[in-house]
Amino acid sequence: MKRITGILFALIVLGSCNSQKVYSDFDISYSRSGGLSPVYENLLIKGYDAHYSFEGQGKKYRQDFKVPQEDLNKIEHTLSRNNFRRIQEDHKKIYDHISTSVNVKKGPNEGSKTDASSIMPNYRTNWTNITNAFQELINNNVKKQ
Template identity: 55%
Template sequence: MKKLIVVLLLIMITVSCSSQKAYSDFDISYSKSGGYAPIYENLLIKGSDVQYSFEGQEKKIKTTFQLSNEEILNLNQVLNENNFRHIAEDHKKIYDRVAIAINVKKGKNSANKTDASMIMPQSKKNWDQVVNAFQNIINKNVKNTQ
């Protein structure tokens, strides 16, 4: 009986560890979370594979899809043109608002940026264009599953 419990425990630990791998094994991520009525939106890109999830506003969506080479190139071009790595974040404390975080792990745009404390005025236009590129990917690929 003890061996059965140990085996079940090991299986549960293995499954729980591998389910978290999706949230750490990505090239680019976009997440939006927080607010008075909290929402949680995640877009994880690994190569051309994408995992998307949304929870909030009485909705729960979880889907996967593929990006075309053109879409990947377009996203990288938007990151390049808007100097993603050099977008300046403000560091004032702001609470109870929806914040967006973008994490690029590979390439010359490797950086983590968030508007949780706002974006400096000189970088606001660049930030908005990068956010719009991610939002366009979501709108194009997720609208049919809602």
């Protein structure tokens, strides 16, 4: 009986570890979270596969989809054209706003940026262009109920 219980426990632990893999194994991620009425939005891209989740405003979505090559190229081009790696984050304290983070784990634009504290004024237009490209990708590919 102890052996069966041990095997079941091991399977449960392995299953729960594997279910979190989607959140750690990605090439590009875009996430928004926070606010007075909290919103949690995540877009994780690995190769041509994307995982999208949204929770907030009384709604909850989860969807997996394929990202077309042209959309991936557009994201990469937008990151490069707007000097993603050179964007400077401000370190002011900002409370109760929705912050956005972009993480790129491979390629020429590898890096991580967030507007949790704000973006320096000289780079705000670049940051807006980048976040708009991700929102466009979401709007074109995610079917919300």
